[in-house]
Amino acid sequence: MIEDRRKTWLGTLYALLSFLIWGFLPLYWKWLGGVPAIETLAHRVFWAGAVLIVVVPVLQRRELRAAFRDPRALLAAMLAGILLGANWFVYIWAISVDRLVEASLGYYINPLVNVLLGVVFLRERLTRPQTVALALATAGVLVLTVSHGQFPWISIALGFSFGIYGLVKKIGRLNTLVSLLVELLLLAPVAGIYILIIGRAGEGAFAAGNVMITALLAGAGIVTVTPLLLFGAGARRIPLSRVGFLQYIAPTAMLLIGTVLYDEPFTPAHAVSFALIWAALAIFTVTIVRGQRRPREK
Known part of the structure; x- marks a missing residue:
C-alpha cells in the first residue's frame, strides 16, 4: 500500500513537472526572439537528437535495435518526424510573433482532435458526450473565425499536426523515446546542414559573438528532452485520467504568459x-474518468 502511494505520488510529481516545463517553455523561445524561427527549429532538432543519442542507448538499447530492423516503424518515424518538425516550427514562429494565446488554444483542442482522428482513421465510435464536446469545440473555433474575420490557423495547425503525429506513432508502435530518437535522426542531418550553411554565410546566430544566444540554442536539446523523460516516468505510474487533468496545465500557463506577461489581446470573442x-x-x-471507474466497480 505504501509502495503504491509512493509510486502514485512520484508519478504525479514527474507528470506535473513535465507539464510545467512545457507550459513555461515559451519564455525560453521568447529569449531567442531575435533568431529566425527556422534557425531555432534547426537547433532544436539537432541538439535534441544529440541528447537522445546519449540517453536512449543507455535506457532502451534493445528497443532501439529493433526499431532499425522494422521498415514499417522507420517509415512511420519519418512521417512522424516531418509532422513534429512542422508542429515545432509553427509553435516557435507563433511565439516569436506574439501569437501565444492562439498557440495555447491549439494545445487545448488537441485532445478533442485526437478523438476526431480516432473516428475518421481508426473507426472508433463517438459517444454522446464526445459528440457534444466536439460540437462545443467547433463552435469555439467558429466564434473566433467570425468575430475576427480570420481563421485561427495557428491553433488548428498545432492541434491537428500534433494529433496526426500521435496517430502516426501508433502505427509505428515504437517506444516514445526510441521513436523520437529515430524521428530526429532522420531530420538532424538536414538541420545540421542548414546550420552549417547559414553559419558559413555569416547569417547564423550560433557562435556569432552572443554567448547567451549560443548557449540557449545549444540548450534547446536539453529543454526539449527533459520534459519528455519526466512525462514518460510519470505516465507509467499514474492513471490516464490524472494525466488528462494535468495536461491542461501547459496550455493554461501559455495562455497566462501571453496575456499577463506579454499583453497579447484577449477579447470578449476569445473569452467566449x-x-x-x-x-x-x-x-x-x-x-x-467515468470510463476508468467502471472496470474497478465491476
Whole structure:
C-alpha cells in the first residue's frame, strides 16, 4: 500500500513537472526572439537528437535495435518526424510573433482532435458526450473565425499536426523515446546542414559573438528532452485520467504568459471561444474518468 502511494505520488510529481516545463517553455523561445524561427527549429532538432543519442542507448538499447530492423516503424518515424518538425516550427514562429494565446488554444483542442482522428482513421465510435464536446469545440473555433474575420490557423495547425503525429506513432508502435530518437535522426542531418550553411554565410546566430544566444540554442536539446523523460516516468505510474487533468496545465500557463506577461489581446470573442472549448474539455475529461471507474466497480 505504501509502495503504491509512493509510486502514485512520484508519478504525479514527474507528470506535473513535465507539464510545467512545457507550459513555461515559451519564455525560453521568447529569449531567442531575435533568431529566425527556422534557425531555432534547426537547433532544436539537432541538439535534441544529440541528447537522445546519449540517453536512449543507455535506457532502451534493445528497443532501439529493433526499431532499425522494422521498415514499417522507420517509415512511420519519418512521417512522424516531418509532422513534429512542422508542429515545432509553427509553435516557435507563433511565439516569436506574439501569437501565444492562439498557440495555447491549439494545445487545448488537441485532445478533442485526437478523438476526431480516432473516428475518421481508426473507426472508433463517438459517444454522446464526445459528440457534444466536439460540437462545443467547433463552435469555439467558429466564434473566433467570425468575430475576427480570420481563421485561427495557428491553433488548428498545432492541434491537428500534433494529433496526426500521435496517430502516426501508433502505427509505428515504437517506444516514445526510441521513436523520437529515430524521428530526429532522420531530420538532424538536414538541420545540421542548414546550420552549417547559414553559419558559413555569416547569417547564423550560433557562435556569432552572443554567448547567451549560443548557449540557449545549444540548450534547446536539453529543454526539449527533459520534459519528455519526466512525462514518460510519470505516465507509467499514474492513471490516464490524472494525466488528462494535468495536461491542461501547459496550455493554461501559455495562455497566462501571453496575456499577463506579454499583453497579447484577449477579447470578449476569445473569452467566449475559450469558455466553449473549456466546457468541451470538461465533458471529455469526465467521460475518461467515468470510463476508468467502471472496470474497478465491476
